[in-house]
Amino acid sequence: MANIIKSLAAVGIVTLLSGCAGSPKAVILNPSYAAGQVTTINLPVSVKVEDLRTSKFTVKVLDKEPAVYLPDANLPVTLSALINDAFSANGANIVKNANVQITVQVQQFLALISETYTKHESNAQAEFVVTVTKGQSTFVKSFTGNRKLTGSLKHDQAKVEGQLNVLAQQLVTHMIKDQELIQFISQ
Template identity: 35%
Template sequence: MKKILLLSMLVALTACSNQPNQLILNPVYKSGKVTSINANISTSVIDLRGDNVTLKIIESDKVKTLASPGLTESVKSTLDSALSRNGASISNLATTRFELDIHALQAIVTEKMMTHTSHANIELGIRVIRSNSNFSKVYRGSANLEGPLRHDRAKIESQLNKLTEQLITRIVSDPELIAYLEG
């Protein structure tokens, strides 16, 4: 019986330590129609972060970093969904370009003996470019999370996904941006 219990504990510990070395971000736009955007636009997302670290885990004297492959595609999908649900027509042939720059998108987790904290920080810049003018603005958001014991990667992913979705909702409902798009 002791051998079975010991073997079970060993398997459980091994499974916990074999998490993939990447963070899976997939924000989903859930806010529905919050405004009305009457514009034809082409969209792009550009990752301008200095490095591709999306999660930094600080544990006493060790620092572990994880990237999030496919981040720009995931954010673009969320942006396109938000714009479309709010009336914008997305087309690669549109003369108005809507560019979203990712300046910062990262969670820093600090692990202590019996607790952990996570601080997420996102900064997104937009540029809307027409043949004779352009509009730009920066949107920032942050969120904090605390919990007992070690962090749960799914909760950190959820924290970043929710914050990204909140910022994109703020972007598509920005009266200045809408006025420029329709002007």
């Protein structure tokens, strides 16, 4: 009986220590546009993404050390590629200097994770402000989204990254499907 208890204690300690091992801190995102053609744009447009978040972290584990993961340094590049793919799939010709200029300001893009001994919960939030400038006219609209992920024990960084990828994809799909935005671009 004592040997069984010692064995269980050893397994518990090894499990606990492996959970404390350093996990990768870089957040790697790779969202892809999958909604296909949902509208027709047929115009040259230029797209720019600006990261205006006050805190540049992308994943934060609350009440834990280390509390903050390093941000995805390529977030504007990653989102720009996603947005370019979405507009291209819908007939837009992406060029550097076009009469239609689309600026996407990332106001918020993060996952806040709370963990207990038995479960974790990740709440991802995003806000993109889209400004379209066409000659002297300007159109501004905000797109927000949330995703919730729960699981047992400690969070899995790859699943949180997947959660953020899906959130980015959803917001860009909402942008492309937004009738006011597309109407302003196309008029």
